[in-house]
Amino acid sequence: MVDSVSGALTPEELIARAKTAVESRASSLSSAAGQSAVARLLAGRDAPVDTVDLSPVQRLVQDRDARTAADDTPYTEQDWYVRAKVAQLQAQISLYATLPGLDPSGAVIGALEKEATDLAKKQFETLDAIQKEAAEKQAQLAEQERLRALEPLSPDALIKRARNNLDGVVESALTPAAQALLDNLRGSSVDTSA
Numbered sequence: 001m002v003d004s005v006s007g008a009l010t011p012e013e014l015i016a017r018a019k020t021a022v023e024s025r026a027s028s029l030s031s032a033a034g035q036s037a038v039a040r041l042l043a044g045r046d047a048p049v050d051t052v053d054l055s056p057v058q059r060l061v062q063d064r065d066a067r068t069a070a071d072d073t074p075y076t077e078q079d080w081y082v083r084a085k086v087a088q089l090q091a092q093i094s095l096y097a098t099l100p101g102l103d104p105s106g107a108v109i110g111a112l113e114k115e116a117t118d119l120a121k122k123q124f125e126t127l128d129a130i131q132k133e134a135a136e137k138q139a140q141l142a143e144q145e146r147l148r149a150l151e152p153l154s155p156d157a158l159i160k161r162a163r164n165n166l167d168g169v170v171e172s173a174l175t176p177a178a179q180a181l182l183d184n185l186r187g188s189s190v191d192t193s194a
Contacts, residue, residue, distance in 0.1 A: 089116045089119070093109060093113065096108055096109040
């Protein structure tokens, strides 16, 4: 760690870093046995010599870089590109539609309309896939909730319920949906004249 006052490393930290550097170089050189001198030098460069504590900003930047490196979505399928492409197509179609002399045969506007419909179909397919995945996740969540509601109470929950009953606090054993329905009905008046 760096001393916050002077900015210098303590002797123990310097020794620990030196040991780490020697161990990493020794392990890289032993793994490079039988290689040429150049290969051994290059192997020594690849080994991490020093590990440092990153500042919070550096950690955020490193995390962001790792996320962007892991993102395998081509740029043509990212949201910013699709929005830009839609804006471009809208502008081009409106230009050729308002100035028919630019495209007397209608071939350019036909190609633009085809490109716009292809883009829309692709977006609808993506949306359908996302909705299907969301429906599957919702079904899994509902099944987990159903199974959780069927589970018997733990001994701690039974003890807590008994203590609350002794203290006069009555807990409802209603499901969250039934409790929400009762809460909605409490504020409304019921017509009993019928």
